[in-house]
Amino acid sequence: MHAAVAILVGVVAATATGLALSPALAFLGAALIAYVASHFLHRTLHAEPEPREGTGDAGETGGRQIPADVGPQLIEKLPVPLLLISQRGRLGYANLAAQGMLPRLTPGQHFAHIIRAPAFVEAVSATLRDGLERSFEFTSYEGNERHFEARVSMLAECEGFGPEAHAIVQVEDRTRTHRIEQLRSDFIANASHELRTPLASIIGYIETLQNHAREDPEARERFLAIMAREAHRMQRLVDDLMSLSRIEMNEHVRPVERLPLNRIACDCASVFQPLASQEGITLRVELDPDEADVIGDRDQLSQVFTNLIDNAMKYSAPGATVTIRSAPENPAHPGRVGVSVSDTGMGIPREKLHRLTERFFRVSVPQSRHKGGTGLGLAIVKHILNRHKGRIEISSVLGEGSTFTVWLPRATQLHIVPDEPPAVAPASRAAR
Amino acid sequence: MSSHIVASFDEDLVQIQAKISEMGGVAEEMLSKALESVQNRDAALASEVIDRDKALDAMEMELEEAVVRVIALRQPVANDLRVLIAAMKISSTLERIGDLAKNIAKRAIPLSAARPMRLTTSIARMGRETLAQLSAVLNAHASRDVDTAVQIWNQDYEIDEMYNAIFREVVTYMVEDSRLIGVGAQLMFIAKNLERIGDHTTHISEMVYYIVKGNTLGDDRPKGEPTGVNLVAG
Incomplete structure (x- = not known):
């Protein structure tokens, strides 16, 4: 309960000291101020029967509208990521939005482990030292480059968090605008x-x-x-x-849906079957469709396999074989599952392998033009896999063929699928 | 980490490891800006990176002093000792990464005056891959994630392969047009610096493994293979 009040005071202090939150939040802020005001009045003026006119009204209605136990929930569910950092640099609290944005968060961790961008570390350290409010921008390079805007200021000391003073940091993701x-x-x-x-x-x-x-x-x-x-x-x-x-x-x-990777690959392959028989190419599928769950975006993963199978067929002569199979576990990719698409085509020269996923890079320009390729297929695959924290591995032997292996992190048991709750479903339909 | 009877010892260990993350942040930023200065032919940004290296050097000294002080005062054993030794090694590795980033920035200055060359795209690509690996290994350090550390350790030969390909490409350009030899040589060194940063990154992976597992990762790291079977970055 103490913690709850402390957080409330924190946000109100932050709002009041000019942490200009978005308009929707300004409303919440006002409601919170009303609530805290009422709380304060009740504590200090409980002996006085008649509260003063204006504040008294706001206090009473506010007190009824936002009960004490709603306060922490409000903060928890604010769409703006908030972090509380103690004087010694430890993470005291992070709301849901912050946890979603920074998946490596652990309470009690030093803040430099969470965001190590120099601008962030410098601003937070400086505010913890001198207590002044700061606005700053920083960039993180984890996987994909991301741009953020942030504000940091000190909270008034509150007993809920112990003797240490805390700084509150509000972070906003500006990657989309930059991009x-x-x-x-x-x-x-x-x-x-x-x-x-x-x-x-x-x-x-x-x-x-x-x-x-x-x-x-x-x-x-x-x-x-x-x-x-x-x-x-x-x-x-x-x-x-x-x-x-x-x-x-x-x-x-990040994608959120739990999906059977092998089944998606099988479905994509079956789409190509008619074209394969028309062109005299054998399309072999060696996959257990119920294996290998991953967290992903169904359409995008389909596009990955569609592009890879399409490529393999494009560069195969009649009589060739295209095989889609599970890749054996590889110690270079711990915790990942792999599906490979291999062809028996002419292969790719070694010095061109590392450029394959570049936009508009073609191993052979006239041939790609002839086949109607856009030069973007593998770039698309790469970007989709980046989003899924996966990788594409390409190996090739000239004259013997190429293998493209998709590696994706295996979904762990812990991952909960945000699916429609079964209790609400009208009929008990069989699960997929 | 289990706590000690002397609470300030824990505090020392936490602050030392936080310093590693901080240094990592500076190294990342230097590398990113160095690459940007090469790609955008931005000499001013390059000078900024060169100046920044002093801060990283100072941080390394500071960290080394802190580690020596803790070892002298607390005489740590087992896990604590490993954390401290690894911190010392990682900080000197990060300092070297900073030096290499500075060197890339230095080469960006003459490049900004030369006429643009198509090859800088390949280098930028290799640079992005190197930066991504560095970032991932720093995350692995912050969260003690051995799996990621091993993955990065195994993936370094992709960077080696990119280096080999760029090397061949630069040589081809220089053979075709002798006016490109000056620019080509600069680009070759930039690629070599990136390849070295990749190697240092695997060293950090080894240190993460050492902290958590207590032994070394071995010395049979996959290197760029001379045969026809290769991998590329995804």
């Missing part, structure tokens, strides 16, 4: 370069059709077919760029 700016410029640079070739070809044919091919029906048909092909290529390119941008936007948002 939008970055993406816009990247998108324009990449897209304009890659769209130029098909566009130049279409313009060339249009000019020919306008001039001497105007009266030649045979040439017209042929040119229109080429123009359609080039236009479709541009369309695919734009689609891929858009989906890459979307994936990049959410790269720092």
Whole structure:
């Protein structure tokens, strides 16, 4: 209970000292001030029967609307990540939003272990020393680069946290804004370069059709077919760029659904079966569909396998075999499950392997153009796996074929699936 | 960690390990800015990185003094001793990573005056991978995560492979056009520095393993293979 009051006072102090929270929170802040005011009045003025006019009213209604045990819950569920850090640098409290943003949090930990960005460490240490309020920005490089804005100030001493003074830190994730700016410029640079070739070809044919091919029906048909092909290529390119941008936007948002990885791979493979038999390629699936649970985004993981199988088939001649199988456990990837897609194609030269996941990198430019590739397939795979804290491992032997292995962290028992509660479901449908 | 009868001993150990995270943060930032200065041809940012190295050196000295003082006063054994020895080694490793980042920044200054070269993209990519590994190992240290430490230790040869590929690429450019030799040599050293940072990162992995398990990770770390079977970063 003491702790609860302390936290409340903390946030009110923070709001009052100018931790300008977002408008929705300002309302909460006001409610809290009312609540604390009432609490204070009750404690100090309980002997006095008539409270003073204005504050008294606010106090009474406020007291009824926010009972004491709601206070901690409010703080816990505020959408803004809040951290309390003790004078000795230990994490005293982190609300749910903070725990979601910083998964490595452990109470009692030193704050430098949680966020080690120099700007953060310096600002918090300085405030713990001199008690002044500070606003600052910092960047973290864990996995994907993330940008934050934060404010730190001291709390008034409160008994709930023991004799030590505490600093309150409010952190806001600004990665999305940064990323939008970055993406816009990247998108324009990449897209304009890659769209130029098909566009130049279409313009060339249009000019020919306008001039001497105007009266030649045979040439017209042929040119229109080429123009359609080039236009479709541009369309695919734009689609891929858009989906890459979307994936990049959410790269720092963790997926939450528990999924059977092998089953997703099997489903993707079955989509390709008709095309495989048409092209004379054997598509073999050697997976136990009920094995290997991971935490992921179903559509994105499907896209990973679709891109890998599509690639494997694209670079395989008739009579070749594409195999999808579980990768044996690998000590280099502890705690991860693997699914590999291998082909018996021409293989990839060693010096080009590490560049495969680069945007618009092609092992052989004419061949990729011929197959209608956009040069983005593996870049998309890489970004999806980044988001899932996974990896793509590529091995290849020239003349014998290539193997692309997807490694994803195995879902642990502890992970709870945020699914619809079964009690609410109208009929007891069989689980997936 | 189990607590000691002398509470200030625990406090000393916590502060020393927090200092490691702090140094790690500075090293990460230096590397990131050094790479940015190469990619964006930003000489001002490069000078900033060069100046920053002094702070890292000072932090290393400070940490070393703190460790020596704790060893002298408390005569720690077992786990505590391992934590302290590892702290000393990690701090000198981070200081070296800082030196290498500074060296990259130094090379960014002449590069910013030269004409842009396509190859800097490959280097930036290798740099991002190196930074990601460094970040991951610092996380592993902060949360005593042996699995991640082992993963990073095993993945370093991906960086080695990138280095080999860039080496070949730079040589090809220099053979084709002798005017590129100056720029090419700078880029080659940058790639080599990144490769060294990767090696130092595996050393931190080994220290995390040593703290938790009490023995060494062994010396058969996978290196870039000369045969046709290779892996790339994901």
